[in-house]
Amino acid sequence: MNSATNSPWTKLREKCGVVGVWGNHEAANLAYLGLHALQHRGQESAGIAASDAGGAGQAIHLRRGMGLVADVFSPKALGRLPGRIAIGHTRYSTAGDSGIGNAQPLMVECNKGRLAIAHNGNLTNATAIRGRLEAQGSIFQTTSDTEVILHLIAQSRATSFDGALEEALNQVEGAYSLLLLTPDSLYAIRDPLGFRPLAQGKLAEGGAFFASETCAFDLIGARFEHEVAAGTWVKVSGESRAPAITTHRFAAERPLRQCAFEHVYFARPDSLVFERSVQQSREQMGRILAQEAPADADIVVPVPDSGVAAALGYSAESGLRCRFGLIRNHYVGRTFIEPTQQIRDFGVKLKLNPVRRLLEGQRVVLVDDSIVRGTTSRKIVNMIREAGATEVHVRISCPPTISPCYYGVDTPSKSELIAANQTQEQIRLSIGADSLGYLSLAGLGRAVENCNDSFCMACYTGKYPTPV
Numbered sequence: 001m002n003s004a005t006n007s008p009w010t011k012l013r014e015k016c017g018v019v020g021v022w023g024n025h026e027a028a029n030l031a032y033l034g035l036h037a038l039q040h041r042g043q044e045s046a047g048i049a050a051s052d053a054g055g056a057g058q059a060i061h062l063r064r065g066m067g068l069v070a071d072v073f074s075p076k077a078l079g080r081l082p083g084r085i086a087i088g089h090t091r092y093s094t095a096g097d098s099g100i101g102n103a104q105p106l107m108v109e110c111n112k113g114r115l116a117i118a119h120n121g122n123l124t125n126a127t128a129i130r131g132r133l134e135a136q137g138s139i140f141q142t143t144s145d146t147e148v149i150l151h152l153i154a155q156s157r158a159t160s161f162d163g164a165l166e167e168a169l170n171q172v173e174g175a176y177s178l179l180l181l182t183p184d185s186l187y188a189i190r191d192p193l194g195f196r197p198l199a200q201g202k203l204a205e206g207g208a209f210f211a212s213e214t215c216a217f218d219l220i221g222a223r224f225e226h227e228v229a230a231g232t233w234v235k236v237s238g239e240s241r242a243p244a245i246t247t248h249r250f251a252a253e254r255p256l257r258q259c260a261f262e263h264v265y266f267a268r269p270d271s272l273v274f275e276r277s278v279q280q281s282r283e284q285m286g287r288i289l290a291q292e293a294p295a296d297a298d299i300v301v302p303v304p305d306s307g308v309a310a311a312l313g314y315s316a317e318s319g320l321r322c323r324f325g326l327i328r329n330h331y332v333g334r335t336f337i338e339p340t341q342q343i344r345d346f347g348v349k350l351k352l353n354p355v356r357r358l359l360e361g362q363r364v365v366l367v368d369d370s371i372v373r374g375t376t377s378r379k380i381v382n383m384i385r386e387a388g389a390t391e392v393h394v395r396i397s398c399p400p401t402i403s404p405c406y407y408g409v410d411t412p413s414k415s416e417l418i419a420a421n422q423t424q425e426q427i428r429l430s431i432g433a434d435s436l437g438y439l440s441l442a443g444l445g446r447a448v449e450n451c452n453d454s455f456c457m458a459c460y461t462g463k464y465p466t467p468v
């Protein structure tokens with residue numbers, strides 16, 4: 001269990017964000033800006049690898065560090081990352097220890113040359129592959145699942161780099177959106193089921209750009225084109241002004257299993273994820289939730305930030321006014337002082353504060369994106385009551401979370417998930433709400449326009465699309 005999992009505020013966290021730039025002399029600076037836009041996807045460590053192939057160095061340079069993007073990169077550090085190609089990564093660990101050794105991009109010098117890799121997702125057979133490789137004499141530098149991909153590439157007897165990459169990818173299972181850097185090429189790769197997003201587009205001055213979410217495109221003025229297709233890689237090489245961009249299918253086409261939770265919680269609402277607006281999905285979740293679980297109340301209050309769009313949808317559908325009765329402090333880092341005896345619910349109070357004037361005497365519909373262990377929800381309900389609300393009706397913009405995720409989301413084990421162990425009525429009593437309602441599975445499907453059954457919803461159903 002990592003330190004953030006111990007935080008009283010911790011809910012569900014996503015593993016990572018990745019960004020790739022090809023064909024710009026400020027590649028590292030653009031990657032740095034892209035990582036800023038993806039900071040919400042991981043705050044534990046950040047890194048950029050840049051290649052100056054064609055320049056004096058002909059090498060890949062790497063900078064990684066613990067902490068936020070702005071803490072890891074000074075102008076001086078960015079100045080040491082020359083070149084026209086760069087990949088970046090911001091991490092929240094779900095597999096492997098939290099520590100600088102596991103910060104990404106990972107870089108190795110192997111028989112295929114120097115490589116750097118940035119991974120979003122989680123490999124489900126990494127332990128088995130690692131055991132096999134170690135038995136054959138491989139020595140691993142990290143505890144990250146990502147490193148097995150590099151070992152498999154190095155071990156391959158294929159005669160070309162692309163052949164070795166294809167061989168490696170066909171051995172790993174699970175979720176991976178990868179950016180892979182060689183001294184003169186950039187590969188953007190998405191697993192056959194497409195669990196994690198990976199958007200592709202163009203830089204304003206030419207050249208290619210990739211990122212986990214399109215909010216990174218907006219920041220640097222890149223144009224979004226489409227998602228990298230599942231089971232394929234996009235390879236960019238050649239000249240800056242006239243890049244050779246080729247797409248290669250390395251795995252047979254299969255039904256997609258895109259992560260529904262990206263739309264429920266992870267992604268920023270200003271992003272397109274899986275080529276659909278996250279804001280639109282969340283508003284729809286709220287609208288359908290209002291139809292499925294109406295409440296006799298006065299106002300709708302979102303739990304910021306991820307509950308805001310769903311609360312707006314609930315408000316629009318129900319006709320109840322949406323009031324921002326909880327204010328989030330965006331500037332809280334980790335604190336080492338926790339006066340548990342003196343201040344009740346300290347961890348949540350650090351992050352959220354109620355607006356008494358809006359809540360006093362009101363019957364409140366409180367809209368949030370999930371209940372995981374139930375402890376945070378209990379504290380928020382209590383906070384709303386103490387601020388003067390006469391009733392608190394909790395509405396959750398997704399179905400009950402009953403199973404852990406094996407594809408890159410840091411969910412607790414089944415024994416810790418309250419919905420896996422208690423009935424809805426027991427959960428209501430446990431969090432102290434006057435009523436509790438969840439969005440149905442069918443409702444979530446409609447909200448993300450899942451008419452093609454193309455989403456993974458395993459954390460709500462327990463039915464995993466791969467062996468786990």
Ligand code: SF4
Nearest residue numbers: 259261405456458459
């Ligand atoms: S199990 Fe849940 S969180 Fe994990 S990929 Fe599937 S939908 Fe996303």
